[in-house]
Amino acid sequence: MLECVSFKSSTPTTNSSPLPPPSHSHSEGNSAEEFEEDTSATSPNVSGEFHRALEAHSYNEIRSMVQAPPQVHHIDDEDSHHRHVLSQVLQPDSHSVHEALAKAKPKSNLTRLVSTYFYHSETASDFCLRLSRSVHRARHLYAPLSDLLAVLPASAPPLSQPQCDRAYELFLQFDREENPFALSRLHRLRDDFSDLKRDIQRDLRKCHSRIRLFRHSAAGCALCFVAVAAGTVVVASIVFVHAVVGFSALSAAPFCVTRQKRRELARLKQLEAVENGTLVVNDINTIDSLVDRLQTAVEGDKAFVRFALDRGRERHPIQEVLNQLRKNQPVLEHLLGDLEQHIYFCFYSVNMARYALLKAICSHQTP
Secondary structure (H helix, E strand, O other): OOOOOOOOOOOOOOOOOOOOOOOOOOOOOOOOOOOOOOOOOOOOOOHHHHHHHHHHOHHHHHHHHHOOOOOOOOOHHHHHHHHHHHHHOOOHHHHHHHHOEEEEOOHHHHHHHHHHHHHHHHHHHHHHHHHHHHHHHHHHHHHHHHHHHOOOOOOOOOOOOOHHHHHHHHHHHHHHHHOOOOOOHHHHHHHHHHHHEEEEEEEHHHHHHHHHHHHHHHHHHHHHHHHHHHOOOOOOHHHHHHHHHHHHHHHHHHHHHHHHHHHHHHHHHHHEEEEEEEHHHHHHHHHHHHHHHHHHHHHHHHHHHHHHHHOOOHHHHHHHHHHHHHHHHHHHHHHHHHHHHHHHHHHHHHHHHHHHHHHHHHHHHOO
């Protein structure tokens, strides 16, 4: 069974290393003997730590950290800022997870599944943080055109030549910039979580089967104790026989509920926690759909802009494209807002699942 560690604060150090990719070997070592129990350790006040962490690291705090303006001047600063924000947003952080898995047997199937979940959840948070930067770049891309549309009334007379020249220059600038959502695809991440969920459900079925077997064995063991006790006291008085039989039946159960069964029950709780963590794939599917719609919307606006650019500085095409961009603007902003909200909620869901998994590890550390 996996070991417990104390929870870190919500502001971990920025130099915590990311989790290494999990092993992709699908070991079938599913016996209860794979998991060692630390009988000398005692569980901390996990519930209090868990709730305090959630209260300190709420949805609004995540949004504030992600939206904080970066102080960057070149690409190295931007990468450093990204790692810093990720270390603040992702909880429990990588260092805490490494400590939790440090004493686990590296070849056990449970350790592999838990490690894989933590790796995928960190990858999801990293991707969501990059997507939030894409939202920022999209707003930056549209800002000059939005400013121009703000000073041009919707029912304005034909554009003046200076206005046409200004719009043409902004079109050139808009056309040169890449689509912020061109490479933002979550298909691989979604498939990773789906594969993990399939492996977990397979192990859950095996775990339930073993627990049922332990229950049947315990019942048979108790009957054997009763039979032996009854046979050994057959020459005694009726009252003495009843007393011995009752005592033997009661004392048989603790010996029949073996250490292996306790390990399996603890393992079951951890597998269930990992399975619940894979539900984040629903958030990923929603985000992927929004990203696809945003990519299509930006490409559509780029096509309109290129239509005007192909006709030079002609007033009528420029006027028509500006009118179309004005119509598309509210839809684009609504999609960007929706994507932001789902990104923040995905961060929050990932953190909830990571805390719940560590809580399951801690809660079942002591037999």
